[in-house]
Amino acid sequence: MPYLVPDRSARSAGSRLRSRLAEDTLLVMPGAHDGLAALQAKRAGFEALYLSGAAMTASMGIPDLGMITPDEVAFFTRTIARAADLPVLVDIDTGFGEALNVMHAVRTLEDAGAAAVQIEDQVLPKKCGHLDDKRLADPRDAAAKIAAASRARRDLVIVARTDAAASEGLDGALARARLYVEAGADAIFPEALTSVEMLAAFAEAMPDVPLLANMTEFGRTPALTAAELQAMGYRMAIWPVSSLRMAAKAQGRLYATLAADGTTRALVPEMLTRAELYDLIDLPAYEALDAAIVATVLPGDEG
Structure with a gap:
């Protein structure tokens, strides 16, 4: 059915994603960088999609350095959510500014059809999570942004990404993750864990919080299967830029x-x-x- 004829009985995208995350099986979210990719992913049987900041910026011909704006992200979000009618987790980098900017982004993207947003604890200019020399925000400042996002959302799922493993180790990343959950995060994305042992240890330390694993190619994290990640206790997995890499x-x-x-x-x-x-x-x-x-x-x- 064309998107022009809405299903008026349908629940919000955020509510649908929350229900799916309550199930026991891992939710695989492939990256979709445009509406056509979203339709192909849906036809292949996927239940949700991931919209990567790196894929959006690469589609625009610019690097992933936090240069993109909320309105540009909203365009990509609207296109993909409308095309596939699947829950979409949207990468919002560091939130486009401070608390009020984060709240504005949350409102804008939820209105555009996002089911969830992912906010990370770097400072600008941010970098891909698998590059060197990332600079982290003070954990309290990062937590304040998550609290602002939580206050602004209706049904949106808040995924807090921490890049702390590279510079603060596993314990530092876990401490930040717990703080972010206290601030209102619904799920945690520990970025750039560098071994199977680190992935397993993180999941063991946070058994009651939905965790997201990033299986990006050419990165620092070992490539595992969905079944292997589920066995560790992860609830979501993304292959964020795979569709764009193949298409390009x-x-x-x-x-x-x-x-x-x-x-x-x-x-x-x-x-x-x-x-x-x-x-x-x-x-x-x-x-x-x-x-x-x-x-x-x-x-x-x-x-």
Whole structure:
């Protein structure tokens, strides 16, 4: 059904995500960097999606240094939530400023359809969690932002990310995580844990808090399967930039081939066909809706 016809009985995205997190099985959230990726992920059977700050900024042709604005994030959020009608966890970096900025971002993104936001405890200019020389906020300042986010949300799930493992060790990251839960975080994202042992120890230390594991490629964290993470006690796992990496690699091959050959014929077998694209975006349903509306005769217009 086209998004133009809403399900008025549907619960909020945040409420739907909370219900899913109450289940025992790990929630796998692949990254979706645009609406088409979101539709493909939904067709593959995924129940929720992750919107990465790195994927958004890379889509804009800029690095992941906290340069993006709430309105730009809202555009991506609205596009993806609308396309797939799945709960979306949105990366909001450090919250776009201090407490009031965080509250404004929460309101803006919940209105745009986000089910959850992820806020991290770095200071600007922030860095990808798997790079060196990250600078951390004072834990009390980071907790104040989480408290502000919690106060501003309606049903939104608040995921607090801590990057402290690299500089403060496992104990420091755990201390921050507990403080963030006290401040109102619903879940914790311990970023850039560097061994299976660290992942397991973090989960063992916080058995009653939903934990998120980041399985990004080319990072510092070991690549584990969803089943392995669930066995450790994790409740969510993200593959945040995988869709963008695959799409960008394919686009690069396309442009190189076209530049070299003057034609795309060699790559046609790898392309989504016109019929496959129209099926994915459900063009027939939109055409049928349009025809139904156009054919409607309103009272008083009979002639």
